[in-house]
Amino acid sequence: MAQLLTAAQMRAMEQAAIDSGAVTGLELMERAGAGVVEAVMEEWPELAQGTHRAVVLCGPGNNGGDGFVVARLLKELGWTVEVFLYGDPEKLPPDAKANFERWQALGPTSDMLDMDAASSVALDPSEDGILLDAIFGTGLSRGLEADLRLALSSFRSVVPVCFLKSVNVDVPSGLCSDSGKWLVGEDGFDTAWRTDLTVTFHRPRVAHYLSDAQAQSLRVKDIGLDAIQSQRHASSIAPGLTALLSDAASRTYPLEIESSSFGAKDMLDAVAPQPAITELLQGCDGLIDKAETGGHKYTHGHALVLSGGFGQTGAARLAARGALRIGAGLVTLAVPGSAQMEVACQITGLMMQRVEDAAELTEVLSDARLNALCLGPGLGLERARDVVPAALAFERPTVLDADALSAFSDNPEMLFANLHGACVMTPHMGEFARLFPDIAQKLNAPAKTGPAYSKVDATRDAAARAGCVVLLKGPDTVIAAPDGRTAINAALYERQAPWLATAGSGDVLAGFITGLLARGFEPMQAAETAAWLHVECGRSFGPGLIAEDLPEILPKVLQSRMG
Numbered sequence: 001m002a003q004l005l006t007a008a009q010m011r012a013m014e015q016a017a018i019d020s021g022a023v024t025g026l027e028l029m030e031r032a033g034a035g036v037v038e039a040v041m042e043e044w045p046e047l048a049q050g051t052h053r054a055v056v057l058c059g060p061g062n063n064g065g066d067g068f069v070v071a072r073l074l075k076e077l078g079w080t081v082e083v084f085l086y087g088d089p090e091k092l093p094p095d096a097k098a099n100f101e102r103w104q105a106l107g108p109t110s111d112m113l114d115m116d117a118a119s120s121v122a123l124d125p126s127e128d129g130i131l132l133d134a135i136f137g138t139g140l141s142r143g144l145e146a147d148l149r150l151a152l153s154s155f156r157s158v159v160p161v162c163f164l165k166s167v168n169v170d171v172p173s174g175l176c177s178d179s180g181k182w183l184v185g186e187d188g189f190d191t192a193w194r195t196d197l198t199v200t201f202h203r204p205r206v207a208h209y210l211s212d213a214q215a216q217s218l219r220v221k222d223i224g225l226d227a228i229q230s231q232r233h234a235s236s237i238a239p240g241l242t243a244l245l246s247d248a249a250s251r252t253y254p255l256e257i258e259s260s261s262f263g264a265k266d267m268l269d270a271v272a273p274q275p276a277i278t279e280l281l282q283g284c285d286g287l288i289d290k291a292e293t294g295g296h297k298y299t300h301g302h303a304l305v306l307s308g309g310f311g312q313t314g315a316a317r318l319a320a321r322g323a324l325r326i327g328a329g330l331v332t333l334a335v336p337g338s339a340q341m342e343v344a345c346q347i348t349g350l351m352m353q354r355v356e357d358a359a360e361l362t363e364v365l366s367d368a369r370l371n372a373l374c375l376g377p378g379l380g381l382e383r384a385r386d387v388v389p390a391a392l393a394f395e396r397p398t399v400l401d402a403d404a405l406s407a408f409s410d411n412p413e414m415l416f417a418n419l420h421g422a423c424v425m426t427p428h429m430g431e432f433a434r435l436f437p438d439i440a441q442k443l444n445a446p447a448k449t450g451p452a453y454s455k456v457d458a459t460r461d462a463a464a465r466a467g468c469v470v471l472l473k474g475p476d477t478v479i480a481a482p483d484g485r486t487a488i489n490a491a492l493y494e495r496q497a498p499w500l501a502t503a504g505s506g507d508v509l510a511g512f513i514t515g516l517l518a519r520g521f522e523p524m525q526a527a528e529t530a531a532w533l534h535v536e537c538g539r540s541f542g543p544g545l546i547a548e549d550l551p552e553i554l555p556k557v558l559q560s561r562m563g
């Protein structure tokens with residue numbers, strides 16, 4: 001596992017490396033610039049052949065310094081390079097200034113706010129290449145002023161005309177790197193724009209997995225911090241490192257990525273003021289295939305999925321199928337009398353039990369072998385209000401989805417009073433906003449300054465209030481436990497799975513979680529694992545996916561996981 005980083009953590013790591021004497025800021029900047037060039041060539045191999053054009057927009061801080069390095073390196077490769085600066089060169093921080101001066105020896109720097117700047121670029125559309133945004137990175141503190149936004153959008157409008165690829169250094173300028181939110185200026189406008197490529201350094205920032213509207217592709221380039229860290233571990237000297245990192249990481253949560261490509265845990269492990277966040281790129285620990293564990297069907301648990309009435313049983317059947325496929329030993333659908341015939345005609349492998357109301361459910365749950373419950377898919381609001389409190393009274397591992405959440409929109413407190421620590425709530429943003437209106441309002445409020453309140457913050461706050469795991473759906477699904485553990489399951493970049501936005505997809509997810517709860521996974525682990533597998537199923541099936549396909553493709557995904 002590796003970690004997602006906040007701006008404060010990244011700064012602390014760089015500073016610690018510099019203070020150790022193992023590297024200078026100038027060297028890190030050089031590696032960052034070289035990393036950008038390398039990433040561009042990797043992303044578009046055609047740009048590695050011959051010479052091309054780079055329009056480089058530099059800002060007033062070290063992000064701008066990276067831009068000057070890129071400009072120089074591309075110029076040395078023979079590219080046509082035009083550089084524009086936002087800010088006063090005299091006020092650049094030392095490393096950025098040094099690189100500005102090195103660039104000055106190779107070419108001019110124009111004022112980015114000059115009215116004619118972008119149109120001068122558009123005059124010559126003959127060479128393809130890149131538009132590089134190196135205006136702001138992790139140092140963005142507020143929304144962009146109107147004149148800069150105007151200039152930026154003029155440059156962006158040149159991109160299609162001149163066949164340029166849009167590349168940003170670290171984060172697109174205007175995006176808060178801790179929250180994934182576009183900061184708005186005093187006038188309430190932002191600079192939201194989807195670029196072709198983001199190149200970041202060492203580890204991704206939190207923001208890179210919290211928004212689907214920032215870049216098509218993300219590349220993380222090594223700038224040598226891991227090597228410095230392992231040298232330091234080897235020599236066992238890390239004086240003051242922990243304290244330094246702790247100070248700088250005041251608003252931090254170590255953010256973990258489960259990914260072989262990002263290497264081992266790093267020196268931020270020394271700082272763990274809050275529990276970790278896992279980004280589920282490569283899956284989760286603890287997914288033991290049923291075949292490996294063997295045993296009787298009851299050793300894999302018995303899940304009970306509550307169904308709605310006649311004509312409304314499809315969602316519960318989907319969930320039940322998902323629970324069975326993911327390895328629950330037995331799955332029973334609890335069905336009112338009106339729907340018994342309908343369900344009986346549709347199921348194989350699943351069992352059915354008549355459950356008319358809360359009283360009958362209470363009776364059924366006296367069988368302690370029913371060790372995981374799924375409440376919500378197709379349940380119906382009235383039935384949900386009746387059976388949910390009765391089910392929760394047993395304090396068995398329980399998934400609450402769809403109608404089990406909507407039924408309490410008018411009175412979330414009633415739901416919260418019944419929830420317990422073995423629950424997993426799986427709202428989409430609409431359901432979330434009805435249950436946690438104040439949190440949703442805070443999340444959706446335009447942000448003028450960073451670090452802004454993020455989807456991670458919102459999900460954590462919701463989990464703390466509800467006292468159970470909350471899985472807030474989206475292409476950037478965030479899963480949080482009441483103790484602060486948090487994971488992001490991002491279906492972004494190479495894990496995009498737009499086909500998952502199909503009717504019934506959420507019901508299958510609820511079923512996957514329920515099945516894993518039945519197998520004895522603890523709630524956070526069940527939610528993480530199910531969410532990851534859900535996306536993998538979507539990716540594995542591809543276009544044309546309908547919800548029914550998700551449980552059926554799961555064995556293939558599990559087999560590939562087992563190697």
Ligand SMILES: NC(=O)C1=CN([C@@H]2O[C@H](COP(=O)(O)OP(=O)(O)OC[C@H]3O[C@@H](n4cnc5c(N)ncnc54)[C@H](OP(=O)(O)O)[C@@H]3O)[C@@H](O)[C@H]2O)[C@@H](O)CC1
Pocket residue numbers: 011014025028029030032059060061062063064065066093135136137138139140141142143144145169170171201223
């Ligand atoms: N440290 C290292 O060793 C390495 C760092 N690296 C690179 O450095 C980047 C971080 O650099 P950074 O900290 O200098 O921040 P950066 O994003 O350039 O901006 C800060 C400047 O912008 C200003 N400013 C902010 N918001 C503004 C606004 N809305 N409108 C106008 N101005 C605004 C702010 O001014 P202030 O807020 O103080 O008014 C300040 O002047 C990082 O993303 C990575 O690319 C790599 O080279 C690897 C090695």
Ligand SMILES: [K+]
Pocket residue numbers: 063133134135136137168169170171172173
């Ligand atoms: K940038």
